[in-house]
Amino acid sequence: MAGKQRTFAPEIREKISTALDQLPEKPKEAREQTTTELVGSLKAKIKAAQVKGYTLTEIVELFKQSGAKVSLSTVKASLVTSSKRGKPTDPQTPSDSAT
DSSP: OOOOOOOOOHHHHHHHHHHHHTOOOOOGGGSOOOHHHHHHHTHHHHHHHHHTTOOHHHHHHHHHHTTOOOOHHHHHHHHHHHHHTTOOOOTTSOOTTOO
8 A cells, every 4th residue: 555645835846946946057077977978088098098008907907996896898888889979870871761
């Protein structure tokens, strides 16, 4: 059996609404990032480390030592995902409008 549904006075809704409206913009630097966002933002540095001779396994270990517990497969997938983002579609791929 479900419990009684809670109800709230209109003043409560208005108070919350006003508080939400007054929240300042949170700087992007202060927001938590997903693994894809983290790896994407560090992609150039990851690639530079690879050029210096470091393997992705060693780079993932550095992530872990720094407090970002991610797996090798997750970093690989995030690198691929961040590479594909924003790229134009293949012009040879047939479109829906072509009949």
